[in-house]
Amino acid sequence: MLNLIASKERAMSYATQMLDTYPRTFNLDAGLLAATIDALTDCAQACTADADDDLSEQNVAELVKCIRLCLDCADICATTAGVISRQTEYDANVTRPLLDACAAACKSCGDECERHAMMHGHCRVCAEACRRCELACRELMDAMK
Amino acid sequence: MLNLIASKERAMSYATQMLDTYPRTFNLDAGLLAATIDALTDCAQACTADADDDLSEQNVAELVKCIRLCLDCADICATTAGVISRQTEYDANVTRPLLDACAAACKSCGDECERHAMMHGHCRVCAEACRRCELACRELMDAMK
Amino acid sequence: MLNLIASKERAMSYATQMLDTYPRTFNLDAGLLAATIDALTDCAQACTADADDDLSEQNVAELVKCIRLCLDCADICATTAGVISRQTEYDANVTRPLLDACAAACKSCGDECERHAMMHGHCRVCAEACRRCELACRELMDAMK
Amino acid sequence: MLNLIASKERAMSYATQMLDTYPRTFNLDAGLLAATIDALTDCAQACTADADDDLSEQNVAELVKCIRLCLDCADICATTAGVISRQTEYDANVTRPLLDACAAACKSCGDECERHAMMHGHCRVCAEACRRCELACRELMDAMK
Numbered sequence: 244m245l246n247l248i249a250s251k252e253r254a255m256s257y258a259t260q261m262l263d264t265y266p267r268t269f270n271l272d273a274g275l276l277a278a279t280i281d282a283l284t285d286c287a288q289a290c291t292a293d294a295d296d297d298l299s300e301q302n303v304a305e306l307v308k309c310i311r312l313c314l315d316c317a318d319i320c321a322t323t324a325g326v327i328s329r330q331t332e333y334d335a336n337v338t339r340p341l342l343d344a345c346a347a348a349c350k351s352c353g354d355e356c357e358r359h360a361m362m363h364g365h366c367r368v369c370a371e372a373c374r375r376c377e378l379a380c381r382e383l384m385d386a387m388k
Numbered sequence: 389m390l391n392l393i394a395s396k397e398r399a400m401s402y403a404t405q406m407l408d409t410y411p412r413t414f415n416l417d418a419g420l421l422a423a424t425i426d427a428l429t430d431c432a433q434a435c436t437a438d439a440d441d442d443l444s445e446q447n448v449a450e451l452v453k454c455i456r457l458c459l460d461c462a463d464i465c466a467t468t469a470g471v472i473s474r475q476t477e478y479d480a481n482v483t484r485p486l487l488d489a490c491a492a493a494c495k496s497c498g499d500e501c502e503r504h505a506m507m508h509g510h511c512r513v514c515a516e517a518c519r520r521c522e523l524a525c526r527e528l529m530d531a532m533k
Numbered sequence: 534m535l536n537l538i539a540s541k542e543r544a545m546s547y548a549t550q551m552l553d554t555y556p557r558t559f560n561l562d563a564g565l566l567a568a569t570i571d572a573l574t575d576c577a578q579a580c581t582a583d584a585d586d587d588l589s590e591q592n593v594a595e596l597v598k599c600i601r602l603c604l605d606c607a608d609i610c611a612t613t614a615g616v617i618s619r620q621t622e623y624d625a626n627v628t629r630p631l632l633d634a635c636a637a638a639c640k641s642c643g644d645e646c647e648r649h650a651m652m653h654g655h656c657r658v659c660a661e662a663c664r665r666c667e668l669a670c671r672e673l674m675d676a677m678k
Numbered sequence: 679m680l681n682l683i684a685s686k687e688r689a690m691s692y693a694t695q696m697l698d699t700y701p702r703t704f705n706l707d708a709g710l711l712a713a714t715i716d717a718l719t720d721c722a723q724a725c726t727a728d729a730d731d732d733l734s735e736q737n738v739a740e741l742v743k744c745i746r747l748c749l750d751c752a753d754i755c756a757t758t759a760g761v762i763s764r765q766t767e768y769d770a771n772v773t774r775p776l777l778d779a780c781a782a783a784c785k786s787c788g789d790e791c792e793r794h795a796m797m798h799g800h801c802r803v804c805a806e807a808c809r810r811c812e813l814a815c816r817e818l819m820d821a822m823k
Contacts, residue, residue: 257720257807261727264799266734284719285692288763292696294604295764298597299701307588308477314584314604315471315482321756322467326460328723329730332453337460337493344485351479364699372692402575402662406582409654411589429574430547433618437551439749440619443742444556452733459729459749466611473578474585509554517547598767605761605772612757616750622743624786627750630779638772 256281258328269330275386276327282372282379283324283345289372290317290352296365309355309366316352319345320376327383335387342380342387349377401426403473414475420531421472427517427524428469428490434517435462435497441510454500454511461497464490465521472528480532487525487532494522546571548618559620565676566617572662572669573614573635579662580607580642586655599645599656606642609635610666617673625677632670632677639667691716693763704765710821711762717807717814718759718780724807725752725787731800744790744801751787754780755811762818774822777815784812 353373360367498518505512643663788808795802
């Protein structure tokens, strides 16, 4: 029987495993694509949790902007992960502006989280996830040119 | 007791009612904003249903591109509806590129649905929802300038 | 050219139009199904907006539970709307417990919103959307028996 | 500068890091909670990709049920991950039936994916993700008693 708790580390991500078993060829580098999907799902998770962590803080009134941007960023990252996970009938006209919007959301959210990083450890972790994700979106956009 | 089935018509949308009770003022015209939110949720619903309708068709293999674009468009419209519904600490740097990405998704999906509109009534309805939503996104972007 | 703002009323919902053009027959009453989908998307919209409205209130610290339950309810309603919109290869083993979970989320969220309904108009509207949606989920579950 | 591609392995998951920095105490075991969140986001990713992989297969018409259940399972897992990630004002009345619905979705989807596992590697990987996620949901429900 699987012991989910015992294994602290996550092995190869499912993004990677699913791309490895994709039935057709694709133009983009699979490693880059999988890394971007992982960065997006990581960022969505961090932002969802950070919005909630903020709600548990004493100074919640000062964290309203952070909560709002985290909610936006979580939704946009999750949607972008879905879109770039779909390789069938890939449409650059949809993917490119969406990656652009996602990088912008990560930038805004990362900037705001960073402002609270000294006071709240969860904002520091979330800021890091946003920076990584913004970078990943930009690298994928570069590779699409 | 409410009778949900009896009333065929939907009264004033919840997007409108919620904007009417928003505690602060906002810069954008509330009517335009509510109309855009409604167009986005309508389009998300139409695309979700159309992807599924396509899966029930005999010629599903010819509808693969339509399914894929409907899944993208549904996710992007739902996310965009969420982001523009949030008025607290509004951030144009996030909203603008997202509306741009959403209009692009509606364009691609509407074009593909239109190709199947003669053969499949559900693709005709979905194409119409996509066109309305693309227009709504562009009108809101114009109003944001 | 469409004038989105001019027409205040929403005509027949897209849920209805898409069910009307579905290529196969389905066991459930289409009117009931469309009404439930509409109640779910309405509730998702109301909850998304109410969480944000709460964030704009002076007494945000007292609305933390309301925000949290609205975020849950919005996500669960949107997911449930998607699942029941899919008619292809319908699986009651998935739909039934999901409708049950959705009715529970609407109950919890509606109860909490009602506590703030006197003070905040947006919580009153959201409570109403939650009550309608809970009822719709229960009616559909009854019809599935 | 970060090199996203170089590091093949994902370090500690963001679910874990965010729970480690949560400002309050929570009743559930943090390791179990983080493992469940990871299983849910992994399963959502696998199901999103598998639905798309199916669309790229020659025998797509035989995979319609698999696609449909993958779409349901992806949505339900993503929503459940969000709900259990929120620790503020935790409500067992919402969480319990949702975990139950999620386990049911993973069961249905895992069964169907397994039917195609010999023919399609992506269905085999997705079936595994569904089994792990179903187990994780049930373990968390047990811990909640």
